[in-house]
Amino acid sequence: MLEIRWHSRAGQGAVTGAKGLADVVANTGKYVQAFAFYGSAKRGAAMTAYNRVDEKPILNHEKFMRPDYVLVIDPGLTYTADITANEKEDTKYIITTHLSKEELIKAQPKLEGKEVYVVDCMQISLDTIGRAIPNTPMLGALMKVSGMFDLDYFKEAMKKVLSKFPQKIIDANMAAIERAYNEVK
Amino acid sequence: MAKKYELNEVEVWDGNMAAAHALRQAQVDILAAYPITPSTPIVQNYSKFLADGYVDGEFIMVESEHSAMSGCVAASAAGVRAATATSSQGFALMVEVLYQASGMRLPIVLTVVNRALAAPLNVNGDHSDMYLGRDAGWINLCSYNPQEAYDLTLMAFKIGEDLNVRLPVMVHQDGFICSHTAQNVKPMQDEEAAEFIGEFKPVNSMLDVSNPVTHGVQTEEDWHFEHKARQHHDLMNSVETIKKVFKEFEDRTGRKYDMVYTYKMDDADVAIFALGTTVESAQIAADQMREKGIKAGVVSLRVLRPFPFNEIADVLGNVKAIGVMDRSAPGGTFGAMFNEISAALLARGKSPVVLNYIYGLGGRDTTIEMLKGVYEDLAKSAEAGEAVVPLQQFVGLRGPKLAFY
Numbered sequence: 001m002l003e004i005r006w007h008s009r010a011g012q013g014a015v016t017g018a019k020g021l022a023d024v025v026a027n028t029g030k031y032v033q034a035f036a037f038y039g040s041a042k043r044g045a046a047m048t049a050y051n052r053v054d055e056k057p058i059l060n061h062e063k064f065m066r067p068d069y070v071l072v073i074d075p076g077l078t079y080t081a082d083i084t085a086n087e088k089e090d091t092k093y094i095i096t097t098h099l100s101k102e103e104l105i106k107a108q109p110k111l112e113g114k115e116v117y118v119v120d121c122m123q124i125s126l127d128t129i130g131r132a133i134p135n136t137p138m139l140g141a142l143m144k145v146s147g148m149f150d151l152d153y154f155k156e157a158m159k160k161v162l163s164k165f166p167q168k169i170i171d172a173n174m175a176a177i178e179r180a181y182n183e184v185k
Numbered sequence: 186m187a188k189k190y191e192l193n194e195v196e197v198w199d200g201n202m203a204a205a206h207a208l209r210q211a212q213v214d215i216l217a218a219y220p221i222t223p224s225t226p227i228v229q230n231y232s233k234f235l236a237d238g239y240v241d242g243e244f245i246m247v248e249s250e251h252s253a254m255s256g257c258v259a260a261s262a263a264g265v266r267a268a269t270a271t272s273s274q275g276f277a278l279m280v281e282v283l284y285q286a287s288g289m290r291l292p293i294v295l296t297v298v299n300r301a302l303a304a305p306l307n308v309n310g311d312h313s314d315m316y317l318g319r320d321a322g323w324i325n326l327c328s329y330n331p332q333e334a335y336d337l338t339l340m341a342f343k344i345g346e347d348l349n350v351r352l353p354v355m356v357h358q359d360g361f362i363c364s365h366t367a368q369n370v371k372p373m374q375d376e377e378a379a380e381f382i383g384e385f386k387p388v389n390s391m392l393d394v395s396n397p398v399t400h401g402v403q404t405e406e407d408w409h410f411e412h413k414a415r416q417h418h419d420l421m422n423s424v425e426t427i428k429k430v431f432k433e434f435e436d437r438t439g440r441k442y443d444m445v446y447t448y449k450m451d452d453a454d455v456a457i458f459a460l461g462t463t464v465e466s467a468q469i470a471a472d473q474m475r476e477k478g479i480k481a482g483v484v485s486l487r488v489l490r491p492f493p494f495n496e497i498a499d500v501l502g503n504v505k506a507i508g509v510m511d512r513s514a515p516g517g518t519f520g521a522m523f524n525e526i527s528a529a530l531l532a533r534g535k536s537p538v539v540l541n542y543i544y545g546l547g548g549r550d551t552t553i554e555m556l557k558g559v560y561e562d563l564a565k566s567a568e569a570g571e572a573v574v575p576l577q578q579f580v581g582l583r584g585p586k587l588a589f590y
Contacts, residue, residue: 022197026197032197032367032368033366035199035361035362035365061363061465062466064552064553
């Protein structure tokens with residue numbers, strides 16, 4: 001089973017991102033789960049969202065997870081949220097930041113020695129979508145790091161997921177995914 | 186005429202979306218609602234379907250849950266298909282009218298997204314609301330995942346509206362853990378779902394002005410008892426219809442439903458009984474215990490009311506120890522499921538060790554490790570032939586251990 005934990009602020013699209021990913025993966029015949037920790041917290045509050053992917057039906061409903069991937073889509077949460085909670089030896093981190101990997105690890109020393117990737121999903125979403133909605137670029141970065149799907153397949157699949165939106169927004173999201181795919185380091 | 190909704194063979198829906206599509210496919214005539222977390226998206230999605238032309242019916246926004254159920258009662262008595270959704274405090278406010286709906290024999294469908302009851306205020310999942318309504322005279326169906334929330338909501342219409350039943354039906358799903366968790370769901374196509382449920386058949390319709398009727402009359406000691414006895418009689422006998430509908434659904438979809446749900450019970454020495462999503466998590470714990478040589482199984486109810494007394498005794502009668510998990514504050518006694526299951530076993534002359542676990546209140550995470558701890562207790566008690574731990578324990582609780590009896 002593949003397990004993913006998202007760190008986000010309410011309103012940044014982690015739930016939509018997790019559900020979008022689940023949609024794309026389910027199309028390949030796999031079983032998926034996408035959920036989030038909710039409270040009465042409002043927009044801007046730190047939150048977590050989760051994905052599980054498996055070859056067989058997913059029966060596990062515990063919130064507890066030892067993630068294979070940790071996706072941080074808000075730069076501040078690297079410092080204020082417990083992003084390394086319940087990590088495994090080989091947990092991979094993809095973190096939204098304007099810093100280089102070295103600068104980031106210096107700023108947050110608990111990432112030292114871990115498999116860390118950086119990408120500026122905030123800037124990418126501002127440049128492409130025009131708003132700070134860092135979820136789709138993070139998915140682009142995840143595709144590059146995980147090799148889950150190749151870029152073209154993933155973009156086609158995401159077009160279907162986003163089909164209820166106007167073409168302009170779909171195009172902007174495609175550009176965001178592609179840029180993050182190419183820029184993640 | 187409502188538009189057909191294009192559905193994929195496999196959709197990724199959370200429990201709320203699954204229930205909303207089932208209500209859409211049932212082409213509910215009147216949906217009276219006062220939305221409340223975590224069931225809000227059911228009626229929100231439904232109203233969007235209606236606005237987009239996928240439903241021919243009416244959405245009535247009312248000022249409270251008491252009025253939401255009253256609106257459903259009025260619509261159903263008038264002779265049309267009525268449904269709504271609620272949770273927690275909203276459910277509590279509906280309770281008075283739940284008894285009216287069942288007493289008036291109105292086949293309303295209520296999708297309940299289970300959530301804790303205040304105080305303290307909490308929006309997350311437990312079974313307090315389910316337990317609050319269990320004696321209201323409704324048929325109660327229980328789902329463990331979004332697929333089942335969809336399936337059982339479709340079946341609820343067919344069961345409740347059957348001319349041999351004519352009773353309201355609740356379909357339960359866990360707040361957030363099911364209602365907001367997207368998973369693979371295989372829906373029926375619209376026309377197949379419509380064919381399966383069938384047209385609504387009015388009985389004693391108030392809109393049939395050539396045959397005037399009165400609903401909800403007063404009966405004192407002269408007739409009240411006979412009415413309630415007949416209501417209970419028909420609720421008990423609804424089992425036949427429930428099984429028939431389960432079978433017809435299985436024939437169409439391949440998805441099999443029974444009154445009682447079992448997992449690896451053929452050779453089990455110890456069993457966890459639970460409701461909701463815990464039924465599935467417990468299967469992972471059971472498999473891990475089996476790797477350690479402990480023959481563990483899982484039992485649940487698909488139908489909470491009418492309570493499958495004999496079937497429960499049959500599947501649990503031969504195990505050595507049972508852990509009954511109640512996800513509701515017991516309020517000064519054992520959990521309700523502990524009491525009901527113990528009664529079924531005792532009445533049938535069975536005496537395994539039965540332990541009660543209070544867990545998961547207000548959405549506290551139900552972990553595989555916690556469930557394995559329950560199996561460890563059960564295995565030790567099975568070995569000793571008696572309870573080696575207190576009969577009632579609170580598990581997953583922070584602070585010092587809490588146990589009674």
